[in-house]
Amino acid sequence: MTKAPWWDKGIRFECQGSGKCCVSHEGYGYVYMTTEDRVRMAKTLNLSTDEFTRQYCTQDEGVYHLVDGAEGRCHFLEGRRCGIYDGRPTQCRTWPFWPEVMGAKTWNKEVAAFCPGVGKGKLWSKKEIREQLAIQSRSEEQYL
Numbered sequence: 001m002t003k004a005p006w007w008d009k010g011i012r013f014e015c016q017g018s019g020k021c022c023v024s025h026e027g028y029g030y031v032y033m034t035t036e037d038r039v040r041m042a043k044t045l046n047l048s049t050d051e052f053t054r055q056y057c058t059q060d061e062g063v064y065h066l067v068d069g070a071e072g073r074c075h076f077l078e079g080r081r082c083g084i085y086d087g088r089p090t091q092c093r094t095w096p097f098w099p100e101v102m103g104a105k106t107w108n109k110e111v112a113a114f115c116p117g118v119g120k121g122k123l124w125s126k127k128e129i130r131e132q133l134a135i136q137s138r139s140e141e142q143y144l
């Protein structure tokens, strides 16, 4: 029998609009983009996907990610808010439920310590967290 995850009873998380996750930091410096992300964001900005990609993306080992704005801030950050919220990339939608940070140690050391939304607001059930993790995993498979 597999052991229940430490988040079996859910996790409280609600974005507090700190903008912290929209500024390049340590291991989470890149906002990676699937093709779907580029198409959606281009539409949100009324650009063709090619124009959007030329202006805002670059590749690292064949994987597209957003080019940082000034001081490591995302180009689309307006004050502390995402300026393209409805069109934002998958990675930004699924935060903080990313497979690579769900270990208890990483969560406490890197996510809870950094993100003021952890422990606040909506209680995400195990099922909802699993859904976010699955969306993020599918997206990571599409980066290449």
Ligand code: SF4
Pocket (backbone or CB within 6 Å): 021, 022, 023, 031, 074, 075, 076, 077, 078, 081, 082, 083, 084, 085, 088, 089, 092
């Ligand atoms: S696209 Fe929006 S949510 Fe994602 S990093 Fe940029 S400002 Fe933040």
